[in-house]
Amino acid sequence: MVREEEKAVTAGRMEEKSITRVDGDLRELVGDQVVIEAPLTIYLNGSELVTLLCTPEKIDCLALGFLRSEGFVIAMDEVQALRPRPEEGLVEVELVDQKGLEEKLFGKRTITSGCGKGTIFYNVLDSLRSAPLTGKLKISAARVWELNGELQKKALLFKTTGGVHSAALADSEKLLYFHEDIGRHNAVDKIIGECLLNGTTTEDKALFTSGRLSSEILLKAAKLKIQLIVSRAAPTSLSVELAETLNITLIGFVRGRRMNIYSHPWRII
Amino acid sequence: MVREEEKAVTAGRMEEKSITRVDGDLRELVGDQVVIEAPLTIYLNGSELVTLLCTPEKIDCLALGFLRSEGFVIAMDEVQALRPRPEEGLVEVELVDQKGLEEKLFGKRTITSGCGKGTIFYNVLDSLRSAPLTGKLKISAARVWELNGELQKKALLFKTTGGVHSAALADSEKLLYFHEDIGRHNAVDKIIGECLLNGTTTEDKALFTSGRLSSEILLKAAKLKIQLIVSRAAPTSLSVELAETLNITLIGFVRGRRMNIYSHPWRII
Numbered sequence: 001m002v003r004e005e006e007k008a009v010t011a012g013r014m015e016e017k018s019i020t021r022v023d024g025d026l027r028e029l030v031g032d033q034v035v036i037e038a039p040l041t042i043y044l045n046g047s048e049l050v051t052l053l054c055t056p057e058k059i060d061c062l063a064l065g066f067l068r069s070e071g072f073v074i075a076m077d078e079v080q081a082l083r084p085r086p087e088e089g090l091v092e093v094e095l096v097d098q099k100g101l102e103e104k105l106f107g108k109r110t111i112t113s114g115c116g117k118g119t120i121f122y123n124v125l126d127s128l129r130s131a132p133l134t135g136k137l138k139i140s141a142a143r144v145w146e147l148n149g150e151l152q153k154k155a156l157l158f159k160t161t162g163g164v165h166s167a168a169l170a171d172s173e174k175l176l177y178f179h180e181d182i183g184r185h186n187a188v189d190k191i192i193g194e195c196l197l198n199g200t201t202t203e204d205k206a207l208f209t210s211g212r213l214s215s216e217i218l219l220k221a222a223k224l225k226i227q228l229i230v231s232r233a234a235p236t237s238l239s240v241e242l243a244e245t246l247n248i249t250l251i252g253f254v255r256g257r258r259m260n261i262y263s264h265p266w267r268i269i
Numbered sequence: 270m271v272r273e274e275e276k277a278v279t280a281g282r283m284e285e286k287s288i289t290r291v292d293g294d295l296r297e298l299v300g301d302q303v304v305i306e307a308p309l310t311i312y313l314n315g316s317e318l319v320t321l322l323c324t325p326e327k328i329d330c331l332a333l334g335f336l337r338s339e340g341f342v343i344a345m346d347e348v349q350a351l352r353p354r355p356e357e358g359l360v361e362v363e364l365v366d367q368k369g370l371e372e373k374l375f376g377k378r379t380i381t382s383g384c385g386k387g388t389i390f391y392n393v394l395d396s397l398r399s400a401p402l403t404g405k406l407k408i409s410a411a412r413v414w415e416l417n418g419e420l421q422k423k424a425l426l427f428k429t430t431g432g433v434h435s436a437a438l439a440d441s442e443k444l445l446y447f448h449e450d451i452g453r454h455n456a457v458d459k460i461i462g463e464c465l466l467n468g469t470t471t472e473d474k475a476l477f478t479s480g481r482l483s484s485e486i487l488l489k490a491a492k493l494k495i496q497l498i499v500s501r502a503a504p505t506s507l508s509v510e511l512a513e514t515l516n517i518t519l520i521g522f523v524r525g526r527r528m529n530i531y532s533h534p535w536r537i538i
Contacts, residue, residue: 017509020530022410022537032529037484037505053484053507141291162522163481163503182483182505212432214451215306215322234432236306236451238322240286253431257293260301265289 009156012036013055013180035163037182041090042066045098055157055164055181058190060084062181063091065193069185069220076196132247135203135227138269139172141259144230147175148254151208152232154178158210167191168208169200175208176200184211188220195224202226213239213252222246228267230254235262278425281305282324282449304432306451310359311335314367324426324433324450327459329353331450332360334462338454338489345465401516404472404496407538408441410528413499416444417523420477421501423447427479436460437477438469444477445469453480457489464493471495482508482521491515497536499523504531 010033019032038056042049042063054062060082067073073095081094147170155166157180167187168178177200179190188209195202206228207221213235219242221229229243230251243250243263250262261268279302288301307325311318311332323331329351336342342364350363416439424435426449433449436456446469448459457478464471475497476490482504488511490498498512499520512519512532519531530537 015506017506017531020534020537022528022530024526032531034504034506034509034531037507161503163505182481212451234430235303236432237284237286237303238306240303259291261289261291262286262301262303268289268291 006156006160010160013057013157014161033160035157035161035182039089043090043092044072045094046092052183052186054183054186056086056089057181058179058194059086059091061179061190061193061197062186063093063193064196065189065191067093068192068196069189069223073196076199130222130246132245133203133222133225133227134247135225136267137172137204137206137227138267139206139228141268143172144251144254144259144268145257147206147208148230148232150175151178151210155180155210165209165211167210169195169202170206170208171204172206176205184209185216185220187211188217192220192224206230209233212236213250215239215242218242218246218248218250222248230259275425275429279429282326282426283430302429304426304430304451308358312359312361313341314363315361321452321455323452323455325355325358326450327448327463328355328360330448330459330462330466331455332362332462333465334458334460336362337461337465338458338492342465345468351466399491399515401514402472402491402494402496403516404494405536406441406473406475406496407536408475408497410537412441413520413523413528413537414526416475416477417499417501419444420447420479424449424479434478434480436479438464438471439475439477440473441475445474453478454485454489456480457486461489461493475499478502481505482519484508484511487511487515487517487519491517499528 014033014035016031017034019030021028021030037053039051040054040059041051073079078096080096083092151166151168158164158166164180164182165184165187166180168175169191170176177191177194179187181187202224205226207226208230210232212233213231215238218239228249232254235250235252240250240262247264249264249267251259252262253260283302283304285300286303288299290297290299306322308320309323309328310320342348347365349365352361420435420437426433427435433451434453434456435449437444437447438460439445446460446463448456450456450459471493474495476495477499479501481502482500484507487508497518501523504519504521509519509531516533518533518536520528521531522529
């Protein structure tokens with residue numbers, strides 16, 4: 001990709017700051033590109049639900065994905081209206097069925113995460129009771145490396161600012177959706193929201209992420225019945241155990257032509 | 270540090286999993302060390318407040334630091350009892366003054382973060398109204414590099430598992446406290462909790478972290494009047510702006526003998 005195209009892709013998502021760069025004894029004032037972080041407030045049925053800190057782009061996808069991950073929404077036909085208002089830093093969501101929401105809001109335990117905005121309203125124990133996935137997706141190791149390389153190539157905001165994570169949904173051929181965000185959870189939620197918006201089936205897809213694989217990332221993907229999760233980073237004990245139980249193939253440390261398969265290696269041929 | 274000592278430091282914080290390691294056309298079953306992720310529930314005055322996902326170590330520090338960061342506790346004399354119960358994955362905290370807690374719990378907005386468990390009960394706007402720090406700490410660039418090198422040297426759990434962030438409190442001479450955790454927010458909260466427990470003044474100290482510098486990390490440190498925040502990773506626009514306003518020196522991309530100073534470079538001599 002040429003430099004001009006890079007500029008277009010990263011525009012509005014980063015800004016220049018005057019900084020002091022120190023290199024050994026050398027000290028100079030230079031301009032540096034810093035990723036934009038902004039608050040996004042989600043209103044659900046007219047009430048303020050949560051304020052996320054995020055890369056302010058595709059906020060409709062982020063809001064929807066967040067609501068899906070937290071268990072407020074399962075399918076798009078439950079959503080009556082979705083109104084992103086980027087200038088005001090908010091998204092309004094109206095659900096078709098408004099009864100039962102109060103119970104959802106106050107009946108669930110507050111769960112929050114190691115790193116990642118976390119699942120705030122979701123009960124992790126519910127997820128542990130999820131049924132194992134039955135999908136039989138298979139994909140070659142060479143294709144995993146290729147798709148992961150594509151993820152890295154597309155990560156232009158990361159290349160310029162170093163301050164974001166990326167996530168992508170892929171089929172066995174190519175990356176379908178791609179997002180970058182200051183939060184690794186947000187990046188995955190944007191993918192989830194885009195799938196909902198477009199009615200994309202996820203049971204036969206793979207999730208690629210640049211971030212560490214904690215239990216929360218695994219549970220987000222499990223709710224979408226995603227069979228394969230791939231990262232260049234490390235997993236945790238809990239994510240490996242959940243992947244084993246839920247019949248998900250969990251891959252970490254994908255770099256160059258290497259990878260560690262932590263569970264269900266039969267999907268990688 | 271010799272191998273035996275490393276084992277002692279990382280014991281109980283990681284466990285071996287059987288994995289399939291793929292390297293080009295080679296495929297082998299090997300053992301791999303994975304960092305342990307476990308839930309920690311904080312009970313405040315007998316009520317369940319929150320469940321964090323964390324590295325289950327120094328859970329008393331984590332609970333205290335979390336309560337400090339979220340605005341439930343300012344000083345140790347507000348804490349009547351602190352009972353870590355690691356086997357059950359919980360910490361019980363009793364406050365001296367129990368009135369007003371309900372208001373705190375339900376009157377505050379739910380704020381959550383890009384990446385990092387985030388400030389769930391804290392109102393970010395309150396923080397923006399914080400008074401700028403007045404401290405005049407100065408430190409040499411050489412010392413910043415040295416302390417950052419020490420942080421990396423101590424990060425044994427990261428070296429073995431790749432799945433954690435580290436944080437340290439330093440004076441102008443040496444690292445005083447050091448923690449690793451699967452969450453970058455947790456690692457910083459453990460530092461904050463340890464300062465509270467030991468009555469350590471923080472106004473004259475620096476915070477070192479391996480994680481990205483989002484606004485939430487900056488605000489956590491600002492509440493402790495920490496004048497200098499250093500990371501090998503990138504800052505966000507909002508953290509740079511807050512650091513500028515609050516008179517905090519924010520340093521990112523510390524690597525070898527390089528660094529980027531994003532605000533108030535006069536503290537680095």
